[in-house]
Amino acid sequence: MYRKLSNTFERNLAINPVDVEITILEQPSHCWGFRGITGDEATLSYRVNL
Template structure:
């Protein structure tokens, strides 16, 4: 699951394009299937979104929650792909993108009425 935060006037017009860019990165780096898209956008008024100096109003925060098991190399590949895609496809400089990956063991996830450790997934987690 991905949650994206940004200033509303900059985030709202590009949400669909941003979702497409994120999904391409997730399928490429993690091997997720095409139908595995779970993105949440949180557009904030400028007065509710403080960001570090040296950043523009395009500053975007991306939080990725996933079942633990991916290698350090795979997670770094994902992060770098997102930086590249945002710069190439959305004209958002890497200085304006902050990415955090949160991992939890599969038994801490619940979906489809079961816990993650009970689920049979159509993709590999240990990549």
């Protein structure tokens, strides 16, 4: 994923990959939004492994 993002930035935006820093922060479930509710309100019929 990081390589693809960096390569896309380089190809489409002419930004050198050495000039790209990617940071991913996991948000707590109360910050998620889907199906019209927040993540901490959701009851899923499947297990999500993180």
